[in-house]
Amino acid sequence: MTARDIMTTNIVTVGEEAPVGEIADLLVAHSFDAVPVVNAASQVLGLVSYDDLIRLVLPEFLDDVDLSFLPASAGLFPGAGGCEGLGDVKAKDVMRRDELQEVPPGEPVAEVARLMLTEGIRRVVVVEEGRLVGIVSHGDIVRAIVHPRLSAGSQESP
């Protein structure tokens, strides 16, 4: 079995100038947790995931600090007035390339699964001749391979 057999081909993409508000609408409305950013030639430039949207309101400089001391009334972004100007942020400002793992359609699913677990990523993009043709997520692998085996096993046992 290869990436082509289990990938989702019905993909929603955004352009690099798309405002983050629009991306948040897309992610919340659909069941996926990341959206590829593509150019006019369908080349993948990066991914915008829930993590990147959360990053907008919990900036990187706080990564080293334990925030348990904040009172219940504090929001996600500690301190006042940190969220102004978010309306101007575009896909290209928040998308990350390092989260982007590309595989060819013929990649064995075992390698796709290994990549996800060892690289700590939740999805890979399937690229053929430079163009985005599909996405394989954690869920796709569980649905296509892991779940059928587990449920078959549970049916066999009394």
Add this chain to the structure above:
Amino acid sequence: MTAFQIATCAIFLIAYICFASERVDKTVAALAGAVLMLLVGVLTQDEAFHGTEIVRGVDWNTIFLLIGMMIVVAITRETGVFEWMAIKSAKVARGRPMALLAMISLVTAVVSALLDNVTTVLLVAPVVVILCRTLEIDPVPFLICCAVSSNIGGTATLIGDPPNIMVGSAAHLTFLDFLKVNLPIVAVAFLAYLGVLKLFLGPRLKVTEENRLRVMAFDESKAIHDRPLLRKCLVVIVLALGGFTIHGWVGLEPATIALAAAALMLILYRKNPTKVLETGIEWPTIFFFIGLFIMVGGLVKVGVVRMMADGALGLTGGHQPAMTMFIMWFSALFSGIVGNIPSTVTVISLVTDMARSLQGATGVPALHAANVLPLWWALSLGACLGGNLTLVGAPANVIVVAIAGKSGHKITFLRFLKYSLPLAMVTLVVSAIGLWIAFLR
């Protein structure tokens, strides 16, 4: 100058220009320069790794003292005690901005005197941003003060700041020596620093009652989530400080004490030590030191440092106060330009060669001679406090500016200079007076 000397100087200068420009990774520049000196044959590998009577080579005492303290700090930071201290200071100050600035400075200075400056500001500075945002005041002066007070505090002890670790090791000065000479000078310098802040910043800092109450709502006790580990850390740190205090009497090098503390900490830690050893030790910093030691070793070997030392002696006429002031201000200025770690490695070799010229001998008696000893303290004070002159002067400064940038408050070289220069000058003037009282009267 011979062609060999010119080539060595060229390698050295290019690397140091890289440190000043911040364009090239420092570790890469230092390692490349060091390797080039070995390849060209300026130094043999044996001289670089083990040193000779003249060339010091890699100072393993400094390297292992740094590694030991990094391990201790890496485990201690997991307890949340740094966050606890920052929030506690804000609440003791009851959210009043000038009091907050003084408390944060005091805590940062004391912690930096005992532990690593970089880790201290790395954990205190983000909390300072949160506090300032909550109080609706500009965090930039507070952040710069974090770095400046960290460098002032670090000056007080042998283990407080990398320049002191290196000076202590090279000049065979003990932890207690630093407490006797540097601590009183630093205490006065810190008060002078607070005075300047109060005078220039105090009147401009205003916060509302409502925002002060929001800071008082922070719960510092929740920052500590591993109390048993915190108790172990405090025990190890106290034991280590005890060990440092008596290391001169019991004949143990400070690096031995630091490694013993690190080993004890790892035994008591009981979690997987791999992460601590991999990420807790700042390997790029360690390799930066190694590269610097080798490069400066090359400069010593070809006799360039000896020429500089004789030049400095000629310039000052061997006059004690002039030599001392020259070393202090030269170290300070040099630190402000290339950073206080590269400058200290260089000036240590300069002072060592000055001692050789003045005493006609090497070894501890020459290094501790009455006309040489003040030079070490001048170097220590000049390099540590000179680190506050500019943004590139000390590692803590670079960390604070990076945190400020990530939090949306860009600090340019000039904006940093506007605060740091007057503060550094005040502490350096206090040091000059302190040196005069201690040694030159």
